Amino acid sequence: MSQTVSAAETSVSWPSNGVSEVPFRLYTDQAQYAREQERLFKGPTWNYLCLAIEIPNPGDFVSTTVGETEILVVRDAGGVVNAFVNRCVHRGNLLCLERKGNVKEFSCIYHGWIYNHAGHLTGVAFEHGVQRQGGMAPEFRKEDHALQPLRVEEMGGLIFGTFSGSIPSLETWLGPDVTRGLKRVMNRTPVILGRSTQTIPNNWKLYFENVKDTYHASILHLFLTTFRINKLTMPGGIYINADGGNHYTYAKLDYASEDKEYKDAGLRSESEFRLQDNSVVESVDEYGDGISVQILTVFPGMVLQQVRNTIAIRVVRPRGVDKTDLEWIHLGFDTDDEAMTERRLRQGNLIGAAGYIAMEDGFIGGFVQRALHYNDEGAGIVMMGGHEAESQNFRASEAAIRGFWKHYRALMGE
Amino acid sequence: MTMDDIRYGIHELIGEYAERIDEDRLEEWPDLFAEQCKYVVISRANHEAGMRQGIIYCASRGMLLDRVFAIRRANLFEPHRYRHVIGPIRVKSIAGGVALVHSHFMVARIMQEGPTTLFATGRYIDRIDVSGPDYRFRERLVVLDSEKIDTLLAIPL
Numbered sequence: 151m152s153q154t155v156s157a158a159e160t161s162v163s164w165p166s167n168g169v170s171e172v173p174f175r176l177y178t179d180q181a182q183y184a185r186e187q188e189r190l191f192k193g194p195t196w197n198y199l200c201l202a203i204e205i206p207n208p209g210d211f212v213s214t215t216v217g218e219t220e221i222l223v224v225r226d227a228g229g230v231v232n233a234f235v236n237r238c239v240h241r242g243n244l245l246c247l248e249r250k251g252n253v254k255e256f257s258c259i260y261h262g263w264i265y266n267h268a269g270h271l272t273g274v275a276f277e278h279g280v281q282r283q284g285g286m287a288p289e290f291r292k293e294d295h296a297l298q299p300l301r302v303e304e305m306g307g308l309i310f311g312t313f314s315g316s317i318p319s320l321e322t323w324l325g326p327d328v329t330r331g332l333k334r335v336m337n338r339t340p341v342i343l344g345r346s347t348q349t350i351p352n353n354w355k356l357y358f359e360n361v362k363d364t365y366h367a368s369i370l371h372l373f374l375t376t377f378r379i380n381k382l383t384m385p386g387g388i389y390i391n392a393d394g395g396n397h398y399t400y401a402k403l404d405y406a407s408e409d410k411e412y413k414d415a416g417l418r419s420e421s422e423f424r425l426q427d428n429s430v431v432e433s434v435d436e437y438g439d440g441i442s443v444q445i446l447t448v449f450p451g452m453v454l455q456q457v458r459n460t461i462a463i464r465v466v467r468p469r470g471v472d473k474t475d476l477e478w479i480h481l482g483f484d485t486d487d488e489a490m491t492e493r494r495l496r497q498g499n500l501i502g503a504a505g506y507i508a509m510e511d512g513f514i515g516g517f518v519q520r521a522l523h524y525n526d527e528g529a530g531i532v533m534m535g536g537h538e539a540e541s542q543n544f545r546a547s548e549a550a551i552r553g554f555w556k557h558y559r560a561l562m563g564e
Numbered sequence: 565m566t567m568d569d570i571r572y573g574i575h576e577l578i579g580e581y582a583e584r585i586d587e588d589r590l591e592e593w594p595d596l597f598a599e600q601c602k603y604v605v606i607s608r609a610n611h612e613a614g615m616r617q618g619i620i621y622c623a624s625r626g627m628l629l630d631r632v633f634a635i636r637r638a639n640l641f642e643p644h645r646y647r648h649v650i651g652p653i654r655v656k657s658i659a660g661g662v663a664l665v666h667s668h669f670m671v672a673r674i675m676q677e678g679p680t681t682l683f684a685t686g687r688y689i690d691r692i693d694v695s696g697p698d699y700r701f702r703e704r705l706v707v708l709d710s711e712k713i714d715t716l717l718a719i720p721l
Contacts, residue, residue, distance in 0.1 A: 347713070425626075475712070504718065
C-alpha cells in the first residue's frame, strides 16, 4: 500500500472515457480496493466457488472466499448446492472453521446457534432462557434470520455463486463464446490431481491482466520461445464477451509434426538448447481439435486453462491492495488412464509456482507494484491492437485487457 | 559395512545435497540422483490426501538437468539463494539395497538485496540407493508443511 486515502475521497480519475489508458493509482489506492470488494466481488459477477465433485453427498461442504468474503458451499439433502456467507447472524463469528467436511447442520462454536443446509437459523442456545429466566426478547423469531445467501449455478462441473439478485444466468452472463470455451475443456468429470497457492506481492488486477495479456507471453517467458512451445505465429485468436470481462484465447498446434520432430531430433530450440527429457511437453490432442493452449477468464477472478494436457483452475484471491493469493487446482478427468495421469503430472511442471512457463507471472506484478510505490501518478498504455475490446483473430493484442477495464469501469461506476 | 557406515554415508549424501544447492553448484545437483529417479516437491495436504501433482514433478535425471538448465538460461526471477538447515535424520528401514530415510528441513531464502525470510519448512522422505560405493537418491519427496509458496519456487528445495 502506498498512499492512504480517506473513504470520503472520490474514485481514481481516468484520463479519458476509453480503456486504453489505465491509471496507476488503481493498483495502489486502499479506498479503491475496498470499493472493488463491494462493486465487483459482491456485485453483479459470477464467482468460482468450488468443483461439484468436492461435495458429492448431502451435507458435504467446503469453505472458500469470494474476494475477501468468507463463504460456505454445501449440498443439501435434496442434492441442491447452497452457498452463503460464513458469518453467524448472532455476533458475526466465523461459523465454520473447517475447510471441508460433512455436517448435518452448522453450529457456531461461540454461542451454539445452529443453521441447516439452506442457511436457515434452526437453533438458538437457551432461546427460552435458563430455568425460565432470561431468553431471547419476545419479538425474536428464528425464522426471520438466515445466513446471507448467494445465488448458485453449475456449469461443466464448476460451481459459481453471486451476491446479485439481478444478474442474468451464468450462461447468458458468460456469453456464447466463453460458455463454449468452458464446456469444451470441462467436457468430462474432473478429478483433482493437486492444489497449491502462490502468495504474490501485488494487486490482484495485475495478475488478472497478465492472464489476459497475450502480448507478453513470447517475450517474458523465455522457456516458451526457447523450446518453441507457444509462438504468436501459431494460428489462434481471442474471444471477448460483450461486457468485456470474460474471455478466452486459444492457439493451435500441429501435434503430428511436433511429435515427428521429437522423434527425429528431440525438441530443439531456436538456439542450440534441447531438453534432456521431452516428457514435460510431450502431449496428445485430447480434444481432437488441434487447440494446444486455451486460456479462459471469468470476471473478476477465475482462470480456466488448458496448456497442452495440463488442465487447471486458477483462483485470484485479493488479500490486500498489494497482496494476492493465487490458488492452482490441477485437474485430470475420470476417464484418464495411468499414462494420461502421468502425462498431466509431468506437464504440471509448466505451470504453478515453479512452472517453466508460469514462474515469471509470479513476480512480474510484484515488480510493477514496487515501481508504483509512492510513484503512481499517470496511466499505463494498453493500445496494442487498438483501443477497442473486441474479439480478434490474432493474439499480439491487449484487447482482452481492455475488455477487463471496460467491464471494470461499468461496474465501478467510473 | 556396518550400520554406522551406512548411516554415515546417508548423512554425507544429505549434507552434500544441501551444500550443492546452497553454494550455487546446481549443475552438480542432479549427480546425487540415480539415473532412474524421482524428485517431487509437494504440500503435506496434497500428499496426505493421496494427490500426486507436485509443484515440481521430476521423474528422471533428465528432468532434473532440464530444471537446472531452465533456472540458468530459460527462466527469469529475482536472484536469490537458499540456506538449508537439516534436522534429525532417521533411517527408517533398509531393504534390497535401498534405505528409507526421513529428515526435517528449514530453508531460508536470501534475496539479492539482502532480505532473508523463512521460505519453506517440511520433511524429506528419501529412498536412497546404498548398494554401491556412491549413495544416490532413488527418490526424494519434499513434503512442504504449508500449501503456500511465497511468490515462486525456482531453485530446488
